[in-house]
Amino acid sequence: MGCGRLPGVTDLLARTRTAYDTVAPDYADLLRDELDRRPLDRALLGVLAEDVHRRGGGPVGDLGCGPGRVAAHLHRLGVDVVGVDLSPAMLRVARRDHPRLPLAVGALAALPLADRVLAGALAWYSLIHTPPALLPGLCAELRRVLADGAPLLLAFQAGDGGEQHLARAYGHDVDLPVFRHDPDVVVGCLARAGLAVRSTTVRAPELPECTAQVYVTAVREEHR
Secondary structure (H helix, E strand, O other): OOOOOOOOOOHHHHHHHHHHHHHHHHHHHOOOOHHHHHHHHHHHHHHHHHHHHOOOOOOEEEOOOOOHHHHHHHHHOOEEEEEEEEOHHHHHHHHOOOOOOOOOOOOOOOOOOOOOOEEEEEEEOOOOOOHHHHHHHHHHHHHEEEOOOOEEEEEEOOOOOEEEEEEOOOOOEEEEEOOOOHHHHHHHHHHHEEEEEEEEEEEEEOOOOOOOOOEEEEEOOOOO
């Protein structure tokens, strides 16, 4: 989940954390087998794992990992994964379901990670609560924690960046701002941050999705 030094950001983080703390067990149950139905998702995660292995391995950050289902999938592919999430309740579920995964509480744009420590990174639908104005800082933070040449994979819902409000989710009342991003805006922010975009994939929505889904791969440019 994103953060930064704009008015209202502390409130945005608090609302996002509260919402995910509220829905965590039901969220995990609903999405537990989601990857089984998503061959494209599995293929792109496989490419990320292969890139990391080809470069000699090292820790890969699942940034906004939620209950750890995608981190666990990467772990099964032989990747050394560390999960970071804003919601302590989500991480409690992740520790219950995936006790071998190292996990830490942290916001996406203020990661509890050292500079250049990651051999790869994943932000899997974790941009959805980041306003467009905060994307440049978030991309800079992603670059900061990646080693030179390390791969990055983003997945997010396409939209115009406008704020929407989610009042009900996963069987609970919530107060959650939602932002679906323009792929060109995200790609531009990555490039300006020093992350070289390698591919952009857009697929049509599949029920119950209501918008196109976007996948962007990039690498941290070396010596920049």
